[in-house]
Amino acid sequence: MTPILSVRSLAKTFVDGEHTRQVLQDVSLDVAAGEVLALMGPSGSGKSTLLNLLAGLLRPDSGSIALTLTEGPVLLTGLSDRELTRLRRRRIGYVFQFFNLIPTLTVRENVLLPLELNGLGHLEAEALQRLSALGLDDRLDDFPAHLSGGERQRTAIARAMAHRPDLVLADEPTGNLDGRTAEQVARMLIGEVKTLSSALVMATHSDTIASQADRVLRLDERVDGARP
Ligand SMILES: Nc1ncnc2c1ncn2[C@@H]1O[C@H](COP(=O)(O)OP(=O)(O)OP(=O)(O)O)[C@@H](O)[C@H]1O
Ligand SMILES: [Mg+2]
Known part of the structure; x- marks a missing residue:
């Protein structure tokens, strides 16, 4: 099967004053439709760094990232910033490590925003149903500042899935949840990804959550230059 996401020989170095830090070196991976890859x-x-590269929020030093969409293949590493923004908005769902919810929008408005931006109003009922399945029925009109960490995380998951993205990137999507809720939420996220035939790349520190994935990619700590 043709993978949705194909990554070849990705490298990323951060330069910080006189320190250079090679965070990723020669990372290659493929994720097919309906497949879940756990990053550990x-x-x-470099888990968050890799996810930011896959989202086109960071540019690699070398290597390629390609998405195969219904209308054909797109080389992310060959797009302009503007093209990347457009592609990300429509095709990618991102559960950020620190949520990145919009503080001036309620839970409902945060989750419906991707639909508004993409002209996908017909997916509204489905998106609200997802919030309900995540146990947020009674928080719809609350602002992020009034939510617990776990509630913010579940809101971020509902927002990332609202527009039925081809590629879902999730950065420790259950990191703020208790063990049982974490397992339930991960199961739901994975179930949705399979139903929608999206591809999911999910960073996690939890072996239990990783065991729900189809495959695991381990990144080793790799540091060039001095640590502070
Ligand atoms: N913008 C940046 N400038 C300089 N260094 C950075 C930058 N972003 C990340 N790094 C460095 O890259 C390394 C990898 O960071 P990253 O956030 O990807 O790790 P991670 O695997 O997600 O860690 P965690 O499990 O703590 O979330 C770290 O040493 C970090 O300090
Ligand atoms: Mg991280």
């Missing part, structure tokens, strides 16, 4: 590795090993 110690803190600082």
